Amino acid sequence: MIFRQLFDPESSTFTYLLGDESTGQAILIDPVLEQVDRDLDLLRDLNLDLVFCLDTHVHADHVTGAGVLRERTGCQTGVRADAGVSCTDQPLNDGDIVPFGRHAVEVRSTPGHTSGCATYVVRDGDQTMAFTGDTLFIDGCGRTDFQQGSPEHLYRSVHEKIYTLPDDTIVYPGHDYKGRTQSTVGKEKASNARLNMNVSEEEFVAIMNGLNLGLPKKIAVAVPANLGCGLPQQEGPSEVKEVSPQQAGDLCGYTLVDVREPHEWQGELGCIAQARKVPMASVPAAADAWDKTERLLIVCRSGRRSRSIAEALVSKGFTDVSNLTGGMIAWNAENKQGEA
Numbered sequence: 001m002i003f004r005q006l007f008d009p010e011s012s013t014f015t016y017l018l019g020d021e022s023t024g025q026a027i028l029i030d031p032v033l034e035q036v037d038r039d040l041d042l043l044r045d046l047n048l049d050l051v052f053c054l055d056t057h058v059h060a061d062h063v064t065g066a067g068v069l070r071e072r073t074g075c076q077t078g079v080r081a082d083a084g085v086s087c088t089d090q091p092l093n094d095g096d097i098v099p100f101g102r103h104a105v106e107v108r109s110t111p112g113h114t115s116g117c118a119t120y121v122v123r124d125g126d127q128t129m130a131f132t133g134d135t136l137f138i139d140g141c142g143r144t145d146f147q148q149g150s151p152e153h154l155y156r157s158v159h160e161k162i163y164t165l166p167d168d169t170i171v172y173p174g175h176d177y178k179g180r181t182q183s184t185v186g187k188e189k190a191s192n193a194r195l196n197m198n199v200s201e202e203e204f205v206a207i208m209n210g211l212n213l214g215l216p217k218k219i220a221v222a223v224p225a226n227l228g229c230g231l232p233q234q235e236g237p238s239e240v241k242e243v244s245p246q247q248a249g250d251l252c253g254y255t256l257v258d259v260r261e262p263h264e265w266q267g268e269l270g271c272i273a274q275a276r277k278v279p280m281a282s283v284p285a286a287a288d289a290w291d292k293t294e295r296l297l298i299v300c301r302s303g304r305r306s307r308s309i310a311e312a313l314v315s316k317g318f319t320d321v322s323n324l325t326g327g328m329i330a331w332n333a334e335n336k337q338g339e340a
Contacts, residue, residue: 001103001124002046005172005181006039008032011062011218012175015039016131018122019048020101027052027100029120029131030174031065033230039065040072050075051100052090056133056174057117058083058226058281060147060219067229077229080109083116084285086316087229092118108161110135112154113142114281119162121169128166130185133174136162138183139193142174144208146215146261147223147281151208155201163189163197215261224308227284228315240310241322243297245334248324254297259283259309260328264301269328275299280309284316292318299324299331 002019015035019026026048031039043050050073053066057080066077067087078098081091090098094109098120106121113134120131134142136158144151162171167186189197194207216222225231248254251274258271259280265271278286280300290296296318300306303326310323324331 001122002026002048004042004046006035006042008035008062010034012177013059013062014172014174014176014181016172017042017046017048018100018103019046020103023101024049025051025101027054027098027105028065028069029054030056030059030133031069033063033065033068036065036068036072039069043073049073052098052105053077054092054098054105054118054120055079055083055085055226056120056131056135057114058085058147058223060222061175061216062218063222063225064230067231070229071231080107080116080118082109082111082285083114084282085116085227085229086284087231110154110157110161111148112144112150112152112157113147115148115150115153116281117142117157119157121165128169129172130162130165130169131172131174132162136171136188136192136195137173138171138176138178138180138188139191141192141194143211143213145211145213145263146219146279148279151205152201154208155195155204158195220305220308223281224305224312227281227312239314239321240307242325243322244325245331248297248331251297253295254322255294256297256299256324257283257309258299259306260300269301269332271328272299272331280305283309284312287313287316287318290318292316293320294318295320295322297322297324300327302329303327 004017006015016029076089078090092107096107098105108119110119122129169185171183256275258275298306298310307323310321313321
């Protein structure tokens with residue numbers, strides 16, 4: 001099997017190219033938008049035909065290249081069904097098999113970093129490879145404090161879906177920040193600082209809940225973009241209206257949707273009592289059950305994330321969507337005695 005491990009220095013993201021020598025069919029795992037030309041050049045050099053782009057989850061630190069690669073090669077895209085990416089060709093579930101030539105990818109559901117994370121397992125003869133995304137790093141793991149993350153779920157995902165693989169399984173992570181490229185299941189079970197076999201679930205939860213990390217720098221751009229397969233927003237006038245806190249008044253007539261992360265609802269800006277609380281990564285899937293004629297008012301911290309989500313809702317056919325200009329910062333400034 002043809003294999004290449006590629007690296008994006010800005011986001012420290014690994015992209016993986018796997019190809020079948022006999023058929024020339026190939027897949028890319030976790031492509032990065034800024035590296036699309038690099039990946040296409042490599043495919044041409046190796047005389048490979050890209051048939052699938054697979055993302056391990058909805059990334060918050062970079063924009064996926066999957067949508068652009070689909071436009072330029074005709075490949076199909078795939079991500080976990082629970083990730084809420086409605087534009088994907090293949091919503092993937094636990095146990096699904098994605099073929100490329102004589103080889104195949106086994107999909108293992110590994111939520112915890114986000115609710116829609118997957119680990120992709122590929123076997124080449126006697127060798128097993130696990131592409132773990134942000135679920136398991138070398139001597140670490142992905143954070144669990146946004147995008148419906150859960151330390152309990154991540155712990156169980158690793159122990160039940162990754163550590164049950166043979167000890168000589170090669171672990172290829174989604175990122176590394178220290179120049180390392182791979183590990184093995186056996187090494188991580190023995191020495192991973194957070195997830196070695198001597199760390200209990202309770203201890204792991206305490207570790208993760210005590211990290212107190214800032215949000216990724218690109219989250220406001222990356223998550224909405226990745227929910228749209230990484231493709232740019234359609235040009236032309238937007239149908240999203242901007243509504244200031246003064247114009248919103250007492251919110252009568254609006255269905256308010258707060259798309260921040262759960263920890264933000266409990267933070268210093270608080271939340272508006274009547275808001276429907278739906279983290280932005282969950283909005284596309286949740287919106288399938290909403291009335292498309294509802295008068296929606298979308299809110300986030302400053303109005304940037306909510307604007308992106310509002311535009312995504314319009315593209316899904318919602319007819320009356322507004323963005324709360326300035327978000328909760330502006331709302332609190334206008335309503336100093338408002339609910340928190």
